[in-house]
Amino acid sequence: MKRVRVFAPATVSNVGPGFDIMGFALEKPGDEVEVSISRGTKIRIRKITGEGKRLPYDPLKNTATASIISLLKSLDIKVGLDVVIKKNMGIGSGLGSSAASSVAGVFAVNKLLNLKLPKSELLKHALNGEIISSGTLHADNVATCLFGGFVLIRSYDPLDIIKIDYPKNLFCTVIYPQIEIKTNEARKILDKKVTREVAISQAGNASGLIAGLLTGDVDLISRSMKDFIAEPKRAKLIPCYNEVRIAALVNGAMNCNISGSGPSMFSFSTSERDAKRIASAMKEASLSKGLKSVSYISKINRRGPVVIK
Ligand code: HSE
Numbered sequence: 225m226k227r228v229r230v231f232a233p234a235t236v237s238n239v240g241p242g243f244d245i246m247g248f249a250l251e252k253p254g255d256e257v258e259v260s261i262s263r264g265t266k267i268r269i270r271k272i273t274g275e276g277k278r279l280p281y282d283p284l285k286n287t288a289t290a291s292i293i294s295l296l297k298s299l300d301i302k303v304g305l306d307v308v309i310k311k312n313m314g315i316g317s318g319l320g321s322s323a324a325s326s327v328a329g330v331f332a333v334n335k336l337l338n339l340k341l342p343k344s345e346l347l348k349h350a351l352n353g354e355i356i357s358s359g360t361l362h363a364d365n366v367a368t369c370l371f372g373g374f375v376l377i378r379s380y381d382p383l384d385i386i387k388i389d390y391p392k393n394l395f396c397t398v399i400y401p402q403i404e405i406k407t408n409e410a411r412k413i414l415d416k417k418v419t420r421e422v423a424i425s426q427a428g429n430a431s432g433l434i435a436g437l438l439t440g441d442v443d444l445i446s447r448s449m450k451d452f453i454a455e456p457k458r459a460k461l462i463p464c465y466n467e468v469r470i471a472a473l474v475n476g477a478m479n480c481n482i483s484g485s486g487p488s489m490f491s492f493s494t495s496e497r498d499a500k501r502i503a504s505a506m507k508e509a510s511l512s513k514g515l516k517s518v519s520y521i522s523k524i525n526r527r528g529p530v531v532i533k
Contacts (some may be wrong), residue, residue, distance in 0.1 A: 233369055
């Protein structure tokens with residue numbers, strides 16, 4: 225096998241009360257990374273297309289190749305690789321763009337070199353790529369992208385990733401208003417410490433969300449999707465936050481929250497028809513504040529990364 229091309233999905237992290245510990249994968253959008261064997265021992269980025277024209281070609285600075293280099297180094301493998309990256313979502317979108325490239329990179333190399341490494345091993349290296357691009361350690365996008373489905377990070381040290389089942393009829397509407405929010409900036413504005421009241425409220429809602437997903441209790445999911453840690457601070461970074469949220473709720477969304485560190489926002493509903501109506505309303509609300517947006521309607525993506533032609 226001389227060449228492997230991988231699609232890795234966008235992810236919605238935090239999911240309301242699960243700041244840094246929850247996420248789910250989308251069917252679309254997602255990034256594509258193609259890796260082929262070349263002469264010598266250099267890792268080279270040949271081309272970056274799509275939304276990532278500003279991304280670095282330096283393999284140590286680009287999230288896709290940094291994660292590949294971390295993987296090869298850990299196994300002491302010296303091989304020449306040519307990498308082509310197709311970004312299908314914006315940088316700073318809140319949809320786990322860097323995580324998707326990072327995961328696609330290590331997943332492709334695992335297949336190309338027939339390494340047969342388990343996902344738990346790939347995770348470490350994909351995380352190294354993510355740290356390079358965002359400068360922070362948060363695994364909610366990377367782990368979710370790699371494992372697919374709905375993911376809970378029960379612990380960071382040691383990493384303990386749990387896949388959570390969810391109702392089959394859950395549809396997600398995402399809108400991506402066309403502004404950029406840098407994750408590290410959106411983390412700087414958060415309080416370093418939380419009060420006991422906040423810790424209790426957050427734990428209650430996070431537990432409620434997981435219980436609601438596992439039992440298929442839509443009302444419990446809806447009322448649990450509240451964040452007391454990040455969203456109250458970050459809402460002001462998104463000029464259309466209130467309008468989009470209200471539009472989603474009025475149109476029957478189960479709730480409406482920021483995706484990752486924003487500006488994308490998402491909501492759940494229980495039919496595709498509802499999801500489409502909610503998408504139009506959210507987009508219109510964003511436009512009312514002068515922001516064009518792109519919308520995506522998707523079920524939760526169970527598979528994570530896949531090899532494509
Ligand atoms: N959990 C991270 C944050 C996700 O909210 O900062 C960033 O996409």
